[in-house]
Amino acid sequence: MRDQGSAVLEGVRIAGREGHWRLEVAGARLSLAPSQATGGGLVLPLMADAHVHLDKTFTVDRMPGRPSTLFEAIEMMSRDAEGWTEADLRARASAGLERAFAHGTGAMRSHVDWTAPKAPLAWGVLNELAQDWRGRVELQLASLSPLDLLAEAGEGIARRVARDGGVLGAFVYRNARLPEKLGRVFDLAERHGLSLDFHVDEGLEPEAQGIDAIVAETARRGFGGRVLCGHGCALSVRPEDDVRAVLDRAGAAGLALTVLPTTNMWLQDNRTGLTPRLRGLAPFKEARASGVEVLFASDNVRDAFCPHGDYDMADVLRATVLGAQLDPADWLGAVTTDAARWCGAVHAIEDGGLADFIWHDASDPDDLVSHPRAARQVWRGGQPLQGATS
Secondary structure (H helix, E strand, O other): OEEOOEEEEEEEEEOOOOOOEEEEEEOOEEEEEEOOOOOOOEEEOOEEEEEEOOOOOOOHHHOOOOOOOHHHHHHHHHHHHOOOOHHHHHHHHHHHHHHHHHHOEEEEEEEEEOOOOOOOHHHHHHHHHHHHOOOOOEEEEEEEEEHHHHHHHOHHHHHHHHHOOOEEEEEEOOOOOHHHHHHHHHHHHHHHOOOEEEEEOOOOOOOOOHHHHHHHHHHHHOOOOOEEEEEOHHHHHOOHHHHHHHHHHHHHHOOEEEEOHHHHHHHOOOOOOOOOOOOOOOOHHHHHHOOOEEEEOOEOOOOOOOOOOOOOHHHHHHHHHHHHOOOHHHOHHHOOHHHHHHOOOOOOOOOOOEOOEEEEOOOOHHHHHHOOOOOEEEEEOOEEOOOOOO
16 A cells, blocks of 8 residues: 555565565655565565667667578677667667666666777767666666777777776687787776776587686686676586586686576577577576676667567576576576676665565465466655566
8 A cells, every 4th residue: 555655565575685574665765674564575676687788779670681590690689780860779778778667677787889998889878878867777788899899999998987987898708818818808997996898708609618717717817806897608518527526616716607598598599490409698607606796687688689588687597597497586686686686786686775666466375486477566765666677
């Protein structure tokens, strides 16, 4: 019920807490107390999407076809990028932010393709959008450059990324002289006080072992908590003992892993007329067991890399649960609190905390995953969003 700027949700389940609760909204703050009532729904913190590509999003209708390999998708997107304008970028990225906000995402990290020393048009546009969306979706930007470019001509890139409060990123895949080039990237990060985010081993060749070199350099530099690796698909086809050893070193080094289920399951082992045998998911259960923090994220939404998606982290959670046989209650942090921290935000449901949360018409996380059309209401600043109930 609601009355004069206050509201009470009775008998709710709250993610990460046992039992049922009385959740009272007074102004922009929460008050929590145990409740004897039941059946009040499920409350989650705001979602966070720690790996997206707002510069590429909503271009799928412009693609000449649907690529079946990563490098075909890269080529299609590169050709499309030649025609990007400020208006085009702003419209498409804004549409993505609007969808994310409506679904309950409060923080996001977007990678931005950066393939020449000069800052791309998209970097400026998305920085402006980050300012426009502050207080609704906290948008953090990460540059995404080929490793060779960043290693050879990265000083100006790193300087600009640091000036704009971003994250330094690189695409790593079977590069020659890999340890040497990664060392230069870590040098840039040290000089400019930057965190790092790598697209690494995004394929199904066992010899793709970039993550090993990143783990070693992270440990050597003491960069724990500052290095995030996305994809790691090749880990899924490497020998088990080899994978365990790499992940144990990654956990000790403090490296984290972002799993991108929708894009990787769509693009990896994609052969016309054949059912995929290899899904491309990094062995993230084993990673967590080794002490590696694991996040889930949307990655590509309706572009050459993945033709589907809607910036809905509940859908991403559902896809991962089904694709990897998970207990959803054990992995909520991968799309809420843990992911938010890597995006530089804090999302929590606490007594006296901000009244920013998502209410679902579900009895528990299993029920949430089982009913994708269940009603949902996003609350921000103590008020439900108009039109945000689905």
